[in-house]
Amino acid sequence: MAGFSYKTSWLAVRGRAPGEVADALGLHDRELLDWGTGTDRAYQHGVYVAAPVPGWTLAHGRLHVPTGFDATEPPFPDWLRMLSRQLGEVQFFANERVPDYHAWARAVDGELLRAYCFIGERGEVPLFVGAPTADEIELGIGIRGAEPGWEQWSDDEWTAWYETTPSETDVMAMASRWSIDPSAIDDDTVTALGIYGQPPSVSDSSSNDNRG
Structure with a gap:
């Protein structure tokens, strides 16, 4: 397959070279790969930092963006803040049909401005x-986030709340508005090589990890 969009996670970094992003992520065992090969590999294991599209560098990895936790867990906000201290503006997006995991976040210069995740x-x-x-x-x-008193909500109140929760296509809409929707990229236009590598403490032998 070529390209990426659904059932994965990625970063959009404003105005940085792939090498800078790979360094901030601590990638090792690096290879230069084309767009199709790199994105396909990153669906299985590791991280692919693609050649820049106008204004943005995308770093894609289904299992390893981030590594060892996801946007539902306590380390996530500090991880994104840390990256943005090094890289400036860093955006995070994720979607998985099972368990219906959808997230987006934006940090600039070490400050987490906005983050949302729905399970x-x-x-x-x-x-x-x-x-x-x-x-x-x-x-x-x-x-709308978690709200007090939800245990006593009526069916209508639950319906109104649920209507504000996202689907996987909504994640792509948010990516399009904040930076770039990777599913809209014409694969044939990405001709430069990107950087594929493994994050710290991850080796090829751990490729059996699975989020769902």
Whole structure:
């Protein structure tokens, strides 16, 4: 397959070279790979930092962006802050049909400005940092987090809350508004090589990891 979009996670970094992004991620065992091979490999294991598209460098890895946790877990906000201290503006996106895991976040110069994550399988919003952005408000998604008193909600209240939760296509819409939707990239236009590598403490022998 070529390209990436669904059932994976990625970073969009503003105005940085692939080598800078690979360095910030601590990638080792690096290889120079074309877009199709690199993105396909990153669906299985490791991270592929693609050649820049206008204004943005994308780093894709289904299992290893980030490594060892996801946007539902406590280390995530500090991880994104740390990357943005090194790289400036860093955006994170994720979607998985099972367990209906959808997330987006944006950090600039070490400050986490906005972060949202929904787990449909549990009906939870485990991450809600900052106020909803104009894009979320216009799309009507990600605008409500965990709210007190939900145990006593009526069916209508549950329906109204659930209508603000995202689908995987909504993640792509957010990526398009904040930076770039990777599913909209014409694969044939990405001709330069990108950097594929393994994050710290990950070796090829651990490629059996699986998020779902």
